[in-house]
Amino acid sequence: MRQKRSKTYRKLMALYSMTFGFRQPYQVLIDSEMCKLATDTNIELVKQIGAILHGEIKPMITQCCIHELYLQGKSRQNAVDLAKTFERRKCNHKEPIPGDECLKSVVGDANKHRYVIACQSQPLRSKLRNIPAVPLVHINRSVMVLEPASDMTLASKRKSEEQSLHPTAPDIALVGPSSLDPPPKKRKGPKGPNPLSVKKKKVDNPTKGKNSSGRTHDDPRTLTERKRKRNNDEDDAEDVEPRSVIHPTRKRKRRRKVEGLHVDKDCT
């Protein structure tokens, strides 16, 4: 039984830490009644609470709660001494109010400071069950008990899980730009190649084209014309030189051959 309880408590504290951000040392607000019960039954309060929460704890008491113990007089001196070892939590109540109301106000609507409430007051615990993520500890027959997660806590857990699965509008807005970034890159891609392909077309078809093509047409025309002129000049120069050199030799050879043949024929 003990192992089973320990396992359930460990799972429960894992829920509080994973879903609601509870961290060690857990801040445990202890009320005056629990201090009295602990001293009466000789329970090692801090050690027991640390055992069921499966971690280090920081025991705390509000000003109003310790004031309640002071009012008990010397008969409760042991409880006062125990409470004095706890860290004092300033509740900013100028005139002390009942401990239950003080703890309720300190927890607030959402338990922002992530307190664990260790109290014996049944009405206070029933009120705190309506606030999500408030771990409740009490002593039952000298056994420290950590209450199972309340319905509000479980509902809040489901909400946070749904939010993580289905991101809200701001989350989508944050994620959106990253998903929208790739498309513009793809759009930029095609724009790049198009001008390159257009330039090639300009060279092929100089007559038809846009403003950009007209600019490019002028350049190729001049380049081609220059090239053509250069080629023509070179061709002319080559034509002139080889003709003067090659033709005479060929003509002379042919003439010599012809003359030789004629001579041979004549000789025979």
Ligand SMILES: [Zn+2]
């Ligand atoms: Zn107070």
